Amino acid sequence: MADIKLLGLSISVYTRIARMALEEKGIDYRLEEVDVFADSGPPADYLALNPFATIPCLLHGDFVLYETSAITRYLDEIAPTTDLQPSTPIERARMNQIIGMLDSYCYRPMVWDVYVQRIVVPAGGGEADEALIAAALTGLSTLLKQLDQWRGERGFLVGQALSLADLHLYPMLSYFTETTEGVAMLESFPRLQQWMRLMRLRHSVRATPFHTRAEDETEFAEDETEF
Template sequence: MGDSLLNMNKPVVLRGYQFSVYNRIARIALHEKGVSYKTEEIDPFVEDVPEHYMRRQPFGRVPVLSHGTFDIYETVAIGRYIDAAFDGPRLVPLEVESLARSAQIVSIVDSYGYRPMVRQVFAHRIFGPSIGEESDEAEIEIGLAASRTVLKALETLATEALVLNRQTFTLADCHLAPMMACFVQAPEGEAALRNYARLSAWWAWASRRASVAETDPGLPVNQIG
């Protein structure tokens, strides 16, 4: 408890890009733990990412979490840090099989889900066009095909229900929710998800959770003017 009190008193700053799914993962984890934090907007896609940010994240990706003088990057590590450093509901399960499944889902989402679901389907069908960029239909098709393998694997794990079970909220939920939120904005993504009953039920539940609903960044087009 002493440590937690000390931790609560140090300023928390999340440095990242408002439209980044990885940034949103960290925001969801902070929200779940009830942590107050400030943000610093860093767009990693511009040429001149600020020097002070590159010193904190040498790969130029977002986000970085700063807690007092401690900086940490890589969202998996950020989630683990948030869970351990702050009071609030546990985001890493204690039970060994659930803990392993949570880590497995985080890894599946990062390794196999992010690129097809977000960078191919969402970016080409929704985000790009919202800022006037042309979409590449071939990228969407390739992304959809790869996404189906991810959805099928996640359906199996949601059916087992050690995590993604609509009862506990773990780092697996934190990682998957922002990516699913992007994916289902594309009509093809929404249609693909409908083929997986357990995963659909999980998303209906997760999308209504305050930490998920209140961190929705929207689209740039809705924020102009």
């Protein structure tokens, strides 16, 4: 296989989704950090690859691919290891539905409106926008309730096998549960809380931390081996 390079940031939700797919598929890759948030704007050579300046962007030989869902599906299809997309039309549709819901109703409220306002803004000396946080939490409760029902008592978001839907949700919930509001909300959804606990045991999660400290692993028992 030609060399694979992922351009992004280790603190980025969408970069982590792609990295988790690479880890789950056992594909060798290099992460090259590209600071699209720099005060001077995204680097010009990055804009030449992705004019929308979003991260991540995958380079596979000469092939350039941005948009995370396209990247994770491509990775799933080029490596002959465990499939990350269900084979039945109904389960595949549910996976695609969940990914669409996460992009549309989860990422911005969970990460920007709650995590950034509650953690990042005060850390920089600013004041959190409480109205923004409160509004975001209302919609997130609806979303998490639905995901909790679909996850059920065991397994993954779609049936009994890990899919791209699980990889799409984990990084968003990881930031969310760094906030007290996120921890409290997840406690109302015990099936999703258990899913989170079990996801945190996976190599793909442990190999892709947002922070240098092992924030994801601290509170978890090593003997949970359901996955």
